[in-house]
Amino acid sequence: MIRLFVALPVEGDRAALEEVHAQLVQWDAVLKNVPPENYHITLEFFGNCDDHLGNRIREAFSSLSMETGSIPFALEGLGTFPGGRRARVVWCGLRTETAAINRICRTVDRFATRLGFKEEKRDFVPHLTLARVRKGRELTGDIVHFIEQNRNTVFGKASFNRLVLFSSQLTPQGPRYTELAEMLFSNS
Numbered sequence: 001m002i003r004l005f006v007a008l009p010v011e012g013d014r015a016a017l018e019e020v021h022a023q024l025v026q027w028d029a030v031l032k033n034v035p036p037e038n039y040h041i042t043l044e045f046f047g048n049c050d051d052h053l054g055n056r057i058r059e060a061f062s063s064l065s066m067e068t069g070s071i072p073f074a075l076e077g078l079g080t081f082p083g084g085r086r087a088r089v090v091w092c093g094l095r096t097e098t099a100a101i102n103r104i105c106r107t108v109d110r111f112a113t114r115l116g117f118k119e120e121k122r123d124f125v126p127h128l129t130l131a132r133v134r135k136g137r138e139l140t141g142d143i144v145h146f147i148e149q150n151r152n153t154v155f156g157k158a159s160f161n162r163l164v165l166f167s168s169q170l171t172p173q174g175p176r177y178t179e180l181a182e183m184l185f186s187n188s
Contacts, residue, residue, distance in 0.1 A: 012158030
């Protein structure tokens with residue numbers, strides 16, 4: 001079995017978000033933080049796949065093509081899903097070219113549907129997961145205050161330059177991601 005997903009890696013200058021990560025780590029008893037080197041925007045999560053399906057996904061991904069150049073984005077604002085103290089995820093928002101991101105999402109969704117995965121009906125909400133709330137825990141007042149203070153903060157700007165098929169191995173220290181294939185955007 002192999003656990004697979006397709007994502008846009010968040011690369012470039014992550015210094016400001018590394019400061020946010022350092023702040024969130026102090027609440028480690030409540031939050032399970034994503035290491036900055038693992039930051040990505042998931043477009044399609046396939047989950048655990050047997051060897052046959054995993055090979056089909058890899059082959060199909062290798063034949064994907066997309067007419068797009070680099071897509072600039074800004075990392076802007078903190079929030080939670082759902083809101084309030086019972087949140088499950090702490091995220092950073094993304095301000096980007098919505099039409100370009102939606103084209104990529106539709107291409108990835110069609111790719112997944114052809115392989116037998118369910119078509120995504122919900123609108124894509126681009127966000128970067130920074131931390132997950134540990135099971136049985138709630139956000140403290142300090143965490144809620146920090147998120148509120150940074151609801152509109154711009155943390156940095158960069159560009160998406162590639163789409164990547166990742167495998168994910170779950171370990172006690174957190175997931176370990178391995179790049180299996182990539183598709184570079186045309187002006188990268």
